[in-house]
Amino acid sequence: MTATIDHDPGPGPDPDLRRAAPGVRSRHGVRELLVRLHFYAGVFVAPFLVVAALTGLVYALTPQLDQLVYGDRLGVERTGGPTVPLSGQIAAARAAYPEGVLASVATPAEPDGTTRVVLDVPGLGERQRTVFVDPYTAEVRGALATRSGATPLTAWLGDLHRDLRLGETGRLYSEAAASWLWVLVAGGLVLWLGRARGRRAASVRGVLLPERTARGVRRTRGLHAATGVWLALGLLFLSATGLTWSQYSGERFGRLVDAVQGNAPKLDTRLPGAAPASGAEGGEHAGHGGDGATADAAEPGPAAFDTALATARRAGLDGPVVLTPPADASAAWVVAQKDDVWPVRYDRVAVHPVTGEVTARTRWADHPPLAKLSKLGVQGHMGVLFGVANQVVLVVVALGLVLVVLWGYRMWWQRRPTRGDRASRLGRAPARGAWRRVPLPVLVAGVPAVAALGWALPVLGCTLLLFLVVDAAAGLVAGRAR
Numbered sequence: 174m175t176a177t178i179d180h181d182p183g184p185g186p187d188p189d190l191r192r193a194a195p196g197v198r199s200r201h202g203v204r205e206l207l208v209r210l211h212f213y214a215g216v217f218v219a220p221f222l223v224v225a226a227l228t229g230l231v232y233a234l235t236p237q238l239d240q241l242v243y244g245d246r247l248g249v250e251r252t253g254g255p256t257v258p259l260s261g262q263i264a265a266a267r268a269a270y271p272e273g274v275l276a277s278v279a280t281p282a283e284p285d286g287t288t289r290v291v292l293d294v295p296g297l298g299e300r301q302r303t304v305f306v307d308p309y310t311a312e313v314r315g316a317l318a319t320r321s322g323a324t325p326l327t328a329w330l331g332d333l334h335r336d337l338r339l340g341e342t343g344r345l346y347s348e349a350a351a352s353w354l355w356v357l358v359a360g361g362l363v364l365w366l367g368r369a370r371g372r373r374a375a376s377v378r379g380v381l382l383p384e385r386t387a388r389g390v391r392r393t394r395g396l397h398a399a400t401g402v403w404l405a406l407g408l409l410f411l412s413a414t415g416l417t418w419s420q421y422s423g424e425r426f427g428r429l430v431d432a433v434q435g436n437a438p439k440l441d442t443r444l445p446g447a448a449p450a451s452g453a454e455g456g457e458h459a460g461h462g463g464d465g466a467t468a469d470a471a472e473p474g475p476a477a478f479d480t481a482l483a484t485a486r487r488a489g490l491d492g493p494v495v496l497t498p499p500a501d502a503s504a505a506w507v508v509a510q511k512d513d514v515w516p517v518r519y520d521r522v523a524v525h526p527v528t529g530e531v532t533a534r535t536r537w538a539d540h541p542p543l544a545k546l547s548k549l550g551v552q553g554h555m556g557v558l559f560g561v562a563n564q565v566v567l568v569v570v571a572l573g574l575v576l577v578v579l580w581g582y583r584m585w586w587q588r589r590p591t592r593g594d595r596a597s598r599l600g601r602a603p604a605r606g607a608w609r610r611v612p613l614p615v616l617v618a619g620v621p622a623v624a625a626l627g628w629a630l631p632v633l634g635c636t637l638l639l640f641l642v643v644d645a646a647a648g649l650v651a652g653r654a655r
Contacts (some may be wrong), residue, residue: 202610
């Protein structure tokens with residue numbers, strides 16, 4: 174590493190670290206502030222990004238991991254031919270696992286998949302017991318304690334990615350990573366594109382690929398920046414979609430959706446003439462969130478599932494569906510399409526438990542654009558929207574992000590000022606108090622922008638404000654010392 178720095182032939186000071194004259198406000202002050210913000214954010218946030226990337230990479234592979242660990246329950250050996258009626262499959266599951274209340278039933282998404290009979294069982298807390306049944310033979314393949322349909326392994330890895338299994342405290346880590354990711358990406362793009370525009374040899378190739386003749390820190394910077402350009406769109410997508418789940422920014426996003434009436438339409442499960450009941454609006458999952466059967470509701474017979482399924486099929490709900498029994502005597506059945514792979518299918522119908530008629534319906538085509546974007550973004554973030562292709566993209570982006578971070582740290586190490594005049598020529602980080610050299614119009618416009626950013630992304634806003642305060646104070650101290 175030392176040798177490569179000594180032989181770096183780059184001419185003159187590093188343009189990324191060119192200093193504005195002390196006390197003079199100019200566009201170079203804006204660049205100094207961006208460089209300083211990008212540098213220090215990268216140093217302190219990068220470890221969070223590496224953790225998020227690695228845990229997200231593993232989570233993207235959960236379909237294959239589930240098959241590896243639970244393949245005997247998730248899949249069947251023989252496919253094709255007639256299937257056993259849903260009532261027969263449910264009867265087999267209840268004979269093997271009589272404890273608990275029948276909450277929902279999910280038909281297989283693939284021909285070699287098993288039917289999932291979900292039971293609310295006392296003592297499992299937020300989890301449910303899912304019984305896996307061969308749809309061709311009604312053989313019970315086994316059971317797992319699932320959470321919102323996720324296997325124990327998927328749920329564990331999901332928690333690891335979301336909060337490092339540290340609860341509410343851990344969620345701050347993921348929100349900080351997601352909040353700062355787009356700032357680092359956007360800032361890095363501005364710096365790299367501005368530097369490329371200032372070079373006589375600027376070209377598309379110069380932006381998308383590192384310089385072949387560069388050595389030392391310039392070669393590392395080229396790899397860091399060019400790879401970041403290739404990954405930018407994917408990283409911004411992951412940041413935006415991840416923030417919709419976060420603790421504080423997610424709550425702000427929810428307010429925005431409510432304000433513009435962008436929520437998905439709710440399915441009215443009240444029977445005609447029935448009084449409103451608690452939890453009357455059905456959902457895709459049962460047992461939790463007021464969507465499905467409760468311990469006080471009488472469990473319907475297996476044959477009722479056949480009736481509800483037949484009604485939904487006649488109403489046009491093809492593909493995999495989730496059937497949820499009525500929550501009480503005033504509610505209807507809910508049958509919801511559950512096809513997360515593009516083109517998605519998310520229509521839902523409410524079915525009268527006595528007449529077998531459709532009493533209400535919501536169509537995916539009728540969802541507001543914001544609701545569609547939010548739903549599709551979540552599926553893409555989880556790696557299921559486009560199947561294996563979606564997983565491959567997420568793995569590439571995650572590995573690329575880790576490399577960008579490592580190259581960033583290497584660049585930091587190569588730039589360390591330990592080599593006298595040579596180190597000075599390679600450049601140092603901009604002086605503290607860079608905001609004092611930012612043009613006043615930019616500074617004035619930036620105040621409301623930062624305030625709005627702080628409201629939308631509270632974790633980012635708090636840490637950004639802290640950085641600016643510390644940087645300003647350090648700049649004042651340094652100015653007085655001079």
